[in-house]
Amino acid sequence: MVATSGSIDTSTRRGTALRGLFAKSWAGVAMLLIFYAALIVIFTSLSKWFLSFSNIASIGTNMAFIGLMAAAGTPLIISGGLDLSVAAVAGMAGVVVALLYGIGVNIWIACLAAIAVGSIIGLANGLLVTRGGLNPFIVTLGSMSIITGLSLVLTGGLTQPLLDDSFGWIGSGAIAGIPFPLILMVVVFIGFWWLLAWTPFGRRIYAVGGNPDASRLLGLPVERLQLVLYVVSGAFGALGGVVLAAMLGAAAPDAAGQSLLTVIAAIILGGTSLFGGRGSAWGTLLAVLILGTLNNGLTLLNVSSFWQQVTRGVVLLLAVGLDQVRVRMQSR
Numbered sequence: 001m002v003a004t005s006g007s008i009d010t011s012t013r014r015g016t017a018l019r020g021l022f023a024k025s026w027a028g029v030a031m032l033l034i035f036y037a038a039l040i041v042i043f044t045s046l047s048k049w050f051l052s053f054s055n056i057a058s059i060g061t062n063m064a065f066i067g068l069m070a071a072a073g074t075p076l077i078i079s080g081g082l083d084l085s086v087a088a089v090a091g092m093a094g095v096v097v098a099l100l101y102g103i104g105v106n107i108w109i110a111c112l113a114a115i116a117v118g119s120i121i122g123l124a125n126g127l128l129v130t131r132g133g134l135n136p137f138i139v140t141l142g143s144m145s146i147i148t149g150l151s152l153v154l155t156g157g158l159t160q161p162l163l164d165d166s167f168g169w170i171g172s173g174a175i176a177g178i179p180f181p182l183i184l185m186v187v188v189f190i191g192f193w194w195l196l197a198w199t200p201f202g203r204r205i206y207a208v209g210g211n212p213d214a215s216r217l218l219g220l221p222v223e224r225l226q227l228v229l230y231v232v233s234g235a236f237g238a239l240g241g242v243v244l245a246a247m248l249g250a251a252a253p254d255a256a257g258q259s260l261l262t263v264i265a266a267i268i269l270g271g272t273s274l275f276g277g278r279g280s281a282w283g284t285l286l287a288v289l290i291l292g293t294l295n296n297g298l299t300l301l302n303v304s305s306f307w308q309q310v311t312r313g314v315v316l317l318l319a320v321g322l323d324q325v326r327v328r329m330q331s332r
Contacts, residue, residue: 028271032286040291043297050224050300057179059249061172064181065090065240066259067285070266071185071192072236074284076229077267078196079209080276083230085125086138086237087260088147089118093241094251095151098160098166107167115238121147122234129230130223144260151253159252171246181243186285188236193222193281205229209276233294265316266291 043050076083091189093114100110121143128139164166173180196202208215208222215222245251270287272279294315298308 010291011053020143029280029283029286032270032283032290036286036290036293039293039297043293043300047297047300050297051174055176055296055300057174057182059289059292059296060182060185061179062296063288064179064185065244065247065256066262067185067288068188068236068240068243068264069233069259069263070270070284070288071188071281072229073263073267074270074272074279074300075192075196075202075205076226076233076281077209077272077274078276079205079226079229080212080231081129081233082136082140083122083125083233083237084137084260084264085121085144085147086233086240086263087256087258088144088151089121089234089237090241090244090256090259091251091253092121092147092151093118093238094162094245094255095154095160095253097242098162099154101162101164102160102216103185107164111242114242115235118234118236118238118241119231120234122231122237123227125234126230128226130227144244148254148257155251155253157253159250161225161250163249167181167246168249170244171243171248181247184243185288189281189285196281201225206277209273209278262291265312269316 001147033079040051049055069090073083073086076251077162096114096117097107097110100113101107125136125140125143128134132139169180171181174284175183196205204220204225207218208220212222241256244256248255266287267284268287269277269290270279270283270285273285291312294312295308298311303311
């Protein structure tokens with residue numbers, strides 16, 4: 001009897017310790033970090049080219065424009081919002097740069113104009129959601145269709161060349177051997193981490209996403225805060241589109257259309273709740289790198305694109321499942 005009671009006590013203590021570990025705010029990010037390390041070990045053992053500097057740099061460069069969109073989407077979803085139009089905004093931004101450059105506008109002014117257009121689209125989305133009281137899923141789904149259609153109308157569905165050396169450096173340049181798009185993405189994530197973790201505005205984002213009604217009773221400007229985040233999402237969607245156009249040396253109206261699922265997947269995989277109130281910039285960054293590494297590693301192993309899509313879906317489901325287990329253990 002004594003031995004049985006001792007076993008139960010030991011088991012209880014282990015369960016309590018495990019729940020305590022999972023309850024830590026950094027537990028989700030730590031799990032992603034372990035998963036990412038395991039992914040690197042597996043691909044390194046299977047491909048001798050995987051761990052080369054050029055390949056690692058390639059992963060960061062190819063995922064940079066997705067990372068820019070996901071970084072801005074993270075605080076928006078934490079606040080309870082959603083922006084499905086961000087990839088369409090990226091495509092529109094490239095088109096705006098190409099068309100303005102084509103008629104003789106300075107390339108950098110064209111880039112600023114594209115980011116301004118993205119901000120205006122974000123403002124329109126935000127006004128419809130916060131002032132109009134419309135569902136963000138429906139609003140941004142509709143604006144995604146409108147923006148994609150306008151991009152096709154403006155270009156006639158044709159890819160527009162963007163051959164400017166200084167502009168191309170944004171997509172293929174490097175500082176001290178490190179690709180500029182990768183540096184830009186990391187700097188942006190550091191900025192959003194600081195915003196969410198160290199500023200009163202960041203704390204309000206979590207409060208609004210966790211309980212908007214209670215936030216209103218406390219006097220927090222819920223609608224105004226979400227409106228700002230929609231504008232930010234539109235601006236960074238456009239910035240992602242500018243980087244993508246610079247990488248490709250051209251602007252295609254639907255160039256970023258296939259990236260929407262990856263952006264949303266990265267945010268969810270990173271631990272951000274679609275119901276708001278929970279998430280982190282570091283989690284999203286790790287998820288972006290995991291998805292990019294997965295694509296790269298499977299390509300090096302000559303896995304067909306069809307199976308790559310299946311694998312991404314399985315990884316996403318596993319990550320979401322583990323996250324739900326963690327949340328349930330926290331609530332016990």
